[in-house]
Amino acid sequence: MKAMTWQGGNRFTHDDVPDPVADPGYVVVKMDTTGICGTDVHATQGLFPWYPPQIMGHEGSGVIVEVGEGVDKERIGQRVAMNRKAQCYECWNCRNWNTFRCEVARESENGMYAEYVGLDAGAAVELPEDLDTETAVLTEPASCCLSGVELLDIPYRATGLVIGAGVMGLFTAAFLKSHGVETLVVSEPVTVRREMATQFGADILHDPREVPLSEVIAEVTDEGRGFDVTAEAVGKPELVAACVDATKPRGQTLMIGVSPEGSPLPVDLYDMHFREIKLLSSMGRGDVFHRVPDELTKLNLENVISGRYPLTELPDAITASAEGLGVKFVIKPNG
Structure with missing residues (x-):
């Protein structure tokens, strides 16, 4: 063959x-x-x-x-x-x-x-x-996303953020919606991918080239404190850090994207500790x-x-x- x-x-x-x-x-x-x-x-x-x-x-x-x-x-x-x-x-x-x-x-x-x-x-x-x-x-790819979403404890009327709208981000968005996220933001710079996110349940589309994520957090989340659940679906450590920063105290961040081997996590662990952020990863x-x-x-x-x-x-x-x-x-x- x-x-x-x-x-x-x-x-x-x-x-x-x-x-x-x-x-x-x-x-x-x-x-x-x-x-x-x-x-x-x-x-x-x-x-x-x-x-x-x-x-x-x-x-x-x-x-x-x-x-x-x-x-x-x-x-x-x-x-x-x-x-x-x-x-x-x-x-x-x-x-x-x-x-x-x-x-x-x-x-x-x-x-x-x-x-x-x-x-x-x-x-x-x-x-x-x-x-x-x-x-x-x-x-x-859908199975990897569903496996990850099923690790989360999604509260009633939850807010959610997905960074990345490739196929992994789209499936993560769809399963977050089907598992109870009420208001879902999908952040993606590529137009064709970002626009498709509405097909997978996104309520709000965010172009990070045009609007700072901090503005979305302030407008969408309770008192601007952050999202109940966030998910990184690209595989870039700096975007995992962005998800952690966008998560409310005692919220959850899910790593769906696979970062390169040896990648450090560029977050303030002191801040993460006292905000009690739960960081999860899923292979499937x-x-x-x-x-x-x-x-x-x-x-x-x-x-x-x-x-x-x-x-x-x-x-x-x-x-x-x-x-x-x-x-x-x-x-x-x-x-």
Whole structure:
């Protein structure tokens, strides 16, 4: 099969690689769509400890074409969204709900910037009939956001702030609204992303290039004391700090974006301590992943996918994502 092998920077080679094998407990999926994740962009920029050569890609959807021993043959032809890794539900991490960090289940041998992928059958989740296969590529990022929002204790008539309106910020906004946030502000400098936030429940749109966030805090929150919950969905330490500063005493800040390895947190810990700010982070949970396809059917996802690229144009898709030319860019590995 063909796959794109990362060679460092934004350089990829279009290679012939071995076809995946349906080992016992495994399925082989013909890829329909692979999503460009912000972490892929950060990796090409040298911000993450990922090392070439490798086949990247961890947001995917497709159709099962082969099953291994122990997997129901009825699954052949099933449309699925995929995780790179399944969960055993027996190891220490799984028993303590850290299911994305399962110590037993194997990760897929190659990433999803490829025509096919072989992976644990438990990592391939069947799609509901009213969710199309392409849109299902959003399952993985949405699951990370839902996992994070479910960590929060959202009070009655809560105010909320999301910084960043890429796909992670949009899903965080949607789930904050569905979990009880009454007044939600989304802050985003890129016009196309900011405007889409209303589709995901934002009540107030904030352009940080035009209006200081302090003015929004003063106008929206009780006596200007800050938001009940804030979420950073970009992956920049200075924006995490901005969220902490925008949170009311005894409020909560959620880190959804992934900052570069080794990033310090530029906040006044003395001030944070005496304001009793709760700082949370979320990587996602496998059990949440299985619930998300049904959650996606409840959302208006029109125009979230901004561009579609063939496998060979992966570098162009990564550039488009990095430059904020839309909301979500995807690869169509099989045309």
